[in-house]
Amino acid sequence: MDSLTQIVLGAAVGEAVLGKKVGNKALLYGAIAGTIPDLDVLASHFTDTVSALAMHRGFTHSILFSILFAPIFGWMVSKYEKYKGFKGWAWLFFWAFITHPILDAHTTWGTQLFWPLDMRLAFKTIFVIDPLYTLPFLICVILVLFQKRTSKKRRVYNTIGLAISSTYLALTFLFKSLAFTKFKDALKLQNITYQQLDTRPSALNTILWNANIDTKDHYLIADYSFFDTQAISFQTYAKNHHLLGNLIENEKVKRMIAISEGWYTINQIDDKLYYNDLRFGLINLKPNSQDFVFKYLIDVDATGNVNFVEQEKNQFDGKALLLSLWQRIKGN
Structure with missing residues (x-):
């Protein structure tokens, strides 16, 4: 998905994991973590087109990457932030990392979620930019941003955002099935x-x-x-x-x-x-x-x-x- 969508998803995940303890910093670090897997696009500056395409949404979009690097980033942040809970920071980065490729797996390009296995997971149910997925989600995250850390509304708004976006994502499978049937019937006819x-x-x-x-x-x-x-x-x-x-x-x-x-x-x-x-x-x-x-x-x-x-x-x-x-x- 596009960068804005991944930032919003990462921020919401960060809030869900650590919002009660660190407030808006959970949104910030979640947003940062949500963009890190897409740094693989930098490969296009150092290699040929085919190799860059092969690497795109590869290792950085894998379960292995999430497992290996979440503790590292969690440890780094815990060293200089006031909240020293290494486990909490590690979980924030893990869930922000892993939800990124899971969302990307719904697009046409898909992801190599099970890297290094040579297989790309692509459900092809949503376009890489979809306002119906992103905008309601973004509004909810913005509402969270203006609530106090101890406010119950933070969790309510964040939960609504996650619920709406996840429900829409689930519905895209139904839409795809209906469209597939229409094409299949037309070919038969x-x-x-x-x-x-x-x-x-x-x-x-x-x-x-x-x-x-x-x-x-x-x-x-x-x-x-x-x-x-x-x-x-x-x-x-x-x-x-x-x-x-x-x-x-x-x-x-x-x-x-x-x-x-x-x-x-x-x-x-x-x-x-x-x-x-x-x-x-x-x-x-x-x-x-x-x-x-x-x-x-x-x-x-x-x-x-x-x-x-x-x-x-x-x-x-x-x-x-x-x-x-x-x-x-x-x-x-």
């Missing part, structure tokens, strides 16, 4: 044979859902809003995997395919190859658009070394997407 169906919410909401469908020769992409009145329409995208040629044997290419869970297409433009990660959908909702959110130039230098260069998205793309999303959420 249109006599489409497929091998795999993958669904996820579109940006900023859980009303409009996207689907990737893997068929033998191509992919189908579709969307469905709970306000739709017309049949689901499926857009066809050629896989073009053959365009990789011998590059399919390259280790970086293999890793990239594994990271994308096999959901990718290849485009050739002006003798250049582009790799599209289908899991995060399109930034342009027009029919048959090729503007994928994550698109990479496959750059091969004179020595045969392969690099993936992410293609930049401009501000106009984001604004256009938001307008298109709003119209599409209201139904077809």
Whole structure:
């Protein structure tokens, strides 16, 4: 999830663990702890794109990280804070650390919660930024901030925030199930044979859902809003995997395919190859658009070394997407 959401969650967890004893400092340290796992993004400055993607939400988002580093941070804080309870500080950091990847596991990218095991947990029930999850939670945390440490209202407001956000998160599984059924029924009605169906919410909401469908020769992409009145329409995208040629044997290419869970297409433009990660959908909702959110130039230098260069998205793309999303959420 986005940084603000993780800060809010961390602050609420910190309050739940140690608010009675240290007051607003529990919110502060919880917020700090809630952001620490995302420091793995710094890897992008020191390594290539594929390696950085492989490390993203890896070790720092694991149970092992929480177990190893919570006592260390707890010990450090207990040394200079007035409250010297090492156990309390360690528990604060542990729960703030572990709830971070658990929340991230609900997104499309998921987390390597069980690192070093090579498996990524991704429920794909919530977008990385979802105002319906974050805003009520944030309001409750702000209300806690202005209460005295001994006030009973602190725990009441914090509990309400945790309850509302957790209930919404649980409901996203129901929403996903309903959307999945709609896509499945539409495929059956249109006599489409497929091998795999993958669904996820579109940006900023859980009303409009996207689907990737893997068929033998191509992919189908579709969307469905709970306000739709017309049949689901499926857009066809050629896989073009053959365009990789011998590059399919390259280790970086293999890793990239594994990271994308096999959901990718290849485009050739002006003798250049582009790799599209289908899991995060399109930034342009027009029919048959090729503007994928994550698109990479496959750059091969004179020595045969392969690099993936992410293609930049401009501000106009984001604004256009938001307008298109709003119209599409209201139904077809």
